[in-house]
Amino acid sequence: MHLKYKSYWRKSGLKGKWGNIFLERLSNYNPKNILEIGVFCGVTAKNICNFLYKTNGNNFSYTGIDLFGVDQKDKRDEIKPNFLKDQKFSNPLKNIYYNYILKENLNSIESVQKLLKEYSQNIKLIAGDTNKVLKEIDLQKIDFVFLDGGHSYETVTNDLMILYGGMKDKKKVILCDDYGKESYIEEVEKAINDFTKKNNLKLNLIENRFAEIIT
Numbered sequence: 480m481h482l483k484y485k486s487y488w489r490k491s492g493l494k495g496k497w498g499n500i501f502l503e504r505l506s507n508y509n510p511k512n513i514l515e516i517g518v519f520c521g522v523t524a525k526n527i528c529n530f531l532y533k534t535n536g537n538n539f540s541y542t543g544i545d546l547f548g549v550d551q552k553d554k555r556d557e558i559k560p561n562f563l564k565d566q567k568f569s570n571p572l573k574n575i576y577y578n579y580i581l582k583e584n585l586n587s588i589e590s591v592q593k594l595l596k597e598y599s600q601n602i603k604l605i606a607g608d609t610n611k612v613l614k615e616i617d618l619q620k621i622d623f624v625f626l627d628g629g630h631s632y633e634t635v636t637n638d639l640m641i642l643y644g645g646m647k648d649k650k651k652v653i654l655c656d657d658y659g660k661e662s663y664i665e666e667v668e669k670a671i672n673d674f675t676k677k678n679n680l681k682l683n684l685i686e687n688r689f690a691e692i693i694t
């Protein structure tokens with residue numbers, strides 16, 4: 480299948496070749512039900528839904544969790560994307576379009592809902608801190624998780640603990656961003672290493688960036 484990650488004139492965590500590499504991981508496993516932690520502006524969410532629609536027709540689900548501006552449970556240094564502070568774009572046309580014409584906050588649940596409106600029957604967006612809300616999610620049918628939310632040691636550990644607890648021994652996939660040197664965050668790497676070691680899990684390093692854990 481030909482897969483091309485589209486950016487929809489918005490900000491994305493998976494710029495350049497990374498979007499296509501991400502889509503290749505999906506096509507490797509052909510999941511039906513995907514959870515993304517850290518939706519940001521919804522670009523990866525839209526690409527995931529496009530992929531799922533292509534491969535499963537209407538028989539798929541996408542769940543996305545993000546703070547979407549709500550307060551975190553504790554004040555942790557989550558190494559937030561700079562963009563979230565004031566929605567400044569390097570492209571002045573985008574600045575005018577989003578900040579002055581549409582007056583739209585791209586990291587809001589309303590904006591992402593609008594972007595994904597053609598898939599409204601298949602998606603669930605949750606505004607909240609994963610330290611609080613992840614344990615309320617039904618992980619039974621989730622086949623693939625993209626873990627790209629809070630980047631502190633505590634949050635990554637919390638998220639992995641809950642995800643693994645719900646997906647253990649099911650041979651499902653947890654793909655974690657910002658692990659390898661192409662997009663390295665020290666706390667993320669440490670949390671993933673400690674967690675996989677403690678639980679005796681194998682870890683695949685994908686293109687020197689993603690850590691892939693099979694549950």
Ligand SMILES: C[S@@+](CC[C@H](N)C(=O)[O-])C[C@H]1O[C@@H](n2cnc3c(N)ncnc32)[C@H](O)[C@@H]1O
Nearest residue numbers: 491492517518519523545546608609627628629
């Ligand atoms: C790097 S961005 C995600 C990029 C997105 N996956 C993409 O491909 O475009 C990280 C996102 O995680 C969210 N986030 C940070 N800490 C969080 C937490 N504790 N719970 C839920 N979301 C969180 C931020 O609001 C931000 O939108």
